[in-house]
Amino acid sequence: MAIGWYLAVSAFIFCIGAAGVVTRRNPLVVLLCLELMLNAGNLALIAFSRMHGTGDGQIFALIVMVVAACEVTIGLGLIVALYRRRLPIDVDELSELRG
Amino acid sequence: MAEVLFFIAATGAIAGAIGVVALRNAFYAVLALVGHLLSLAALFLLLRSEFVAAAQVVVYAGAVMVLYVFVVAYVGGEDMPIRGTAAGLRIVAPLFAVVLLVELCIATLGSGLKAIDGEGAGFDPAFGSPAQIGELFLTKFLLAFEIASFLLLVAAVGAVMLARRRRGLDEGDRDDSTPLDIPRPALTGTMAEAVHSGEATGRGDRDRGGW
Numbered sequence: 001m002a003i004g005w006y007l008a009v010s011a012f013i014f015c016i017g018a019a020g021v022v023t024r025r026n027p028l029v030v031l032l033c034l035e036l037m038l039n040a041g042n043l044a045l046i047a048f049s050r051m052h053g054t055g056d057g058q059i060f061a062l063i064v065m066v067v068a069a070c071e072v073t074i075g076l077g078l079i080v081a082l083y084r085r086r087l088p089i090d091v092d093e094l095s096e097l098r099g
Numbered sequence: 100m101a102e103v104l105f106f107i108a109a110t111g112a113i114a115g116a117i118g119v120v121a122l123r124n125a126f127y128a129v130l131a132l133v134g135h136l137l138s139l140a141a142l143f144l145l146l147r148s149e150f151v152a153a154a155q156v157v158v159y160a161g162a163v164m165v166l167y168v169f170v171v172a173y174v175g176g177e178d179m180p181i182r183g184t185a186a187g188l189r190i191v192a193p194l195f196a197v198v199l200l201v202e203l204c205i206a207t208l209g210s211g212l213k214a215i216d217g218e219g220a221g222f223d224p225a226f227g228s229p230a231q232i233g234e235l236f237l238t239k240f241l242l243a244f245e246i247a248s249f250l251l252l253v254a255a256v257g258a259v260m261l262a263r264r265r266r267g268l269d270e271g272d273r274d275d276s277t278p279l280d281i282p283r284p285a286l287t288g289t290m291a292e293a294v295h296s297g298e299a300t301g302r303g304d305r306d307r308g309g310w
Contacts, residue, residue, distance in 0.1 A: 001101055001218070002216050004207060004215045006146065007215065008204070009109045009113065011200060011207065013113065013116045015200040016120055019120060019192055020119060022191075022192040022196075023189075028128075028167070028174070029128050031167075032119050032129065036135070042139075042151075042155075050147060050220070051214050051220065053223055055231045058232060059240050059243070061148075061151050062232070063240075065159065069158065069163055073166070073257070074254055074258060076262075077257065080174070080261070084264070089174060
């Protein structure tokens with residue numbers, strides 16, 4: 001398969017994830033959609049790594065996975081803290097920091 | 100053969116992504132993401148990067164998704180309306196996604212990279228193997244490796260700080276009780292009875308000599 005096909009799939013997944021981040025209101029699902037976008041980036045990185053035949057893109061993808069794991073940990077900790085304080089789990093109602 | 104596998108895996112990945120966005124129940128969205136990640140691991144295998152595919156399945160679809168499932172079970176993945184408040188957002192969000200897709204397609208199709216239309220570099224048995232990844236991590240990308248480990252440490256400490264039960268910050272559910280105040284059946288020989296045996300049960304004389 002040509003590398004361009006992988007890039008097309010990656011672009012599709014990225015756009016679906018971006019639409020989800022904008023549309024959904026549950027912060028859990030927003031985090032899931034962020035995962036989608038990061039994974040689309042991973043797919044593009046590995047496709048380019050294959051294109052060049054070097055391992056650098058795979059290292060990038062692994063580091064992105066580490067960053068995604070950190071983001072998930074902090075995000076889920078925030079959601080649990082919100083739940084403990086009985087705040088609404090809804091990104092539209094959590095607007096205290098809005099300027 | 101590779102084409103068939105590619106289309107199966109790509110269809111699975113895109114269907115999983117749509118499922119994550121479109122399913123109302125957060126639990127089903129997590130399961131859709133697991134399917135998406137497994138399809139993506141198949142795509143990684145087609146790109147001959149076995150180590151990243153294995154890490155994707157083990158770390159992502161295994162560990163991270165288990166964390167998600169736990170939090171969904173804890174918070175309660177009740178059905179939420181996908182879109183509710185702003186009517187403008189309802190129109191703008193799909194438009195935004197389509198515009199982004201068009202832009203990415205322009206960037207991909209219009210790029211001067213000739214190799215995009217090719218199958219990639221020639222066959223290299225070491226490509227994507229754990230040996231190659233490990234060597235790169237410990238030589239060329241050593242700094243990134245160390246920073247990643249430090250970042251994981253910071254995230255772990257931060258998650259503990261965020262999710263622990265804290266005293267004094269929440270005015271509503273301040274918990275002043277000590278473990279000794281938990282109601283328990285009398286005369287069961289607990290340590291609390293031994294500490295204030297007389298006033299707690301009123302029958303301290305019998306308890307004091309007990310085991």
